[in-house]
Amino acid sequence: METSTFQKIRKKAGKLFENRLQSGRVLEVRHWEPSTLIEVDLHLPSADIAQWSEIPYIKFRVDDFTFRDYTPSGWDAETNTCTIYVDAAHSGPGSRWAQQLKQNDMVSYLKIGSTYHTPVATSAVVALGDESSMGHLLALQKMVLPHTRFSGGLVIGNEHHRKLFHEYFWSPLQPVARKDIFGHHSLMEWVLEQQYSLENTVFYLVGNNTMVGQLRKLLKNQGYPSGQIKVQGFWS
Secondary structure (H helix, E strand, O other), rough: OOHHHHHHHHHHHHHHHHOOOEEEEEEEEEOOOOOOEEEEEEOOOOHHHOOOOOOOEEEEEEOOOEEEEEEEOEEEOOEEEEEEEEEEOOOOHHHHHHHOOOOOOEEEEEEEEOOOOOOOOOOEEEEEOHHHHHHHHHHHHHOOOOHHEEEEEEEOOOOHHHHHHHHOOOOOOOEEEOOOOHHHHHHHHHHHHHHHOOOEEEEEEEEEHHHHHHHHHHHHHHOOOOHHHHEEEOOO
């Protein structure tokens, strides 16, 4: 009886979600071998991309009653297209969803929201993140003008992926080898080598929650005030 009631509730909730979902189409999928990083080009005909004045996120349905947020790395308002990167190095519904995507597949998303990240008016915008935040950091780079204000470090565990990043992108983001599990010590070591000024430097920390939280503490210990540290953490 309880199982039957639960199934009815689940079915009803599913219909409510279905009515709210919007759809898009997969234009192309590129797997960064060994397929632990997946690049997906999308056409989202219903998205009002011209209004993306802050870094957005898209809440995709990756399984029944399961959603994951991904940030477009770049977008074109005229064609309503964008690109996302999925960190598929771990086992999870988002990774499984991305692994099976192929050209012309239809995808569903619940909404497009804002991360409220937009570059502040300062002389140095520094982005720090990991594989899960590649799209977010590339989007931030796109929004920083002039480009000379932007720099950053992106911790990537796979050596081949670090080489591919250099080959694929013109970017002041520097791939950083991962020397610790969550990446915060690797990034802090890189930050200290850059000798950033305590004044007029604003950090954007994006990635796994442990890395973001610990990196924020390390930066504060170096004398950077909370107002110069913007954060966006992701659950694995």
